[in-house]
Amino acid sequence: MKIKHAIYIIILVLFIDQFSKIYVKTNFFYGESVDILKWFKLTFIENEGMAWGTEIPGEYGKLFLTLFRITAVVGIAYWLWESVTKKKSKYLIVAISLIMAGALGNIIDSVFYGVIFDKSTATHLASLFAENNYGTWFHGRVVDMFYFPIWHGFLPQWIPVYGGKEFNFFNAIFNVADFSISTGVGILIFFNKKAFDNTPTNSTKPYLNNDLEENK
Incomplete structure (x- = not known):
């Protein structure tokens, strides 16, 4: 698999990710939710932190993140380049490309959104390239929108710790970048042997080389 194919994957994911975020941020009030299906909603929220809405507390938590x-993207980019150069498995290269695209997508929010958008509220739609931006460089908030409340109810009493308590499945609200990272990690986990197969993708099998030698 060539490096240009990995770049195509990254660009495609970034385009979908940023298009969806900008659309939601400029067309949804903060906290607004639209039902697509009974178990699928577009719900606009923002978070300060990591994938799937988790956060790092503290005054400098956001900057550190x-x-x-x-820094992580630089390391991932090197990993991708090395994997392509050494003709590693397509599974590995696709997985790394998805992880890198997702990381870049959320970095764009964190670095730029604070200075190109004004604040989203329950009564105000954010504007792109607004004069009264809501934050500073490196302190933008990550836009999330995909919500899958597949089941909501109370858990049976016999379940340890959580028995009898109200429960939502699936409760996280996420974005395309988060999904891309999770898909890449999933490929590495579920296709581990194929992803980390050290045989170059265009290598010729030994028995074919032997046949060629015998036919000379």
Whole structure:
């Protein structure tokens, strides 16, 4: 698999990710939710932190997270380049490309959104390239929108710890970048042997080489 194919994957994911975020941020009030299906909603929220809405507390938590993401992307980019150069498995290259695209997608929010958008509220739609931006460089908030409340109810009493309590499945609200990262990690987990197969993708099998030698 060539590096250009990995770049195509990254660009495609980034385009879908940023298009969906900008559309939701400029067309949804903060907290607004639209039912697509009974178990699928578009719900606009923002978060300060990591994938799937988790956060790092503290005054410098956001800055630390953004800088960590940038450092991580540099490492992932090197991993991708090395994997392509050494003709590693397509599974591995696709997985790395998806992880890198997702990381870049959330970095764009963190680095730029604070200075190109004004604040989203329950009564105000955000504007792109607004004069009264809501934040500063490296302190933008990540836009999330996909919500899958597949089941909501009370768990049976016999379940340890959570028995009898109200429960939502699936409760996280996420974005395309988060999904891309999770898909990449999923490929590495579920296709581990194929992803980390050290045989170059264009290598010729030994028995074919032997046949060629015998026919000379």
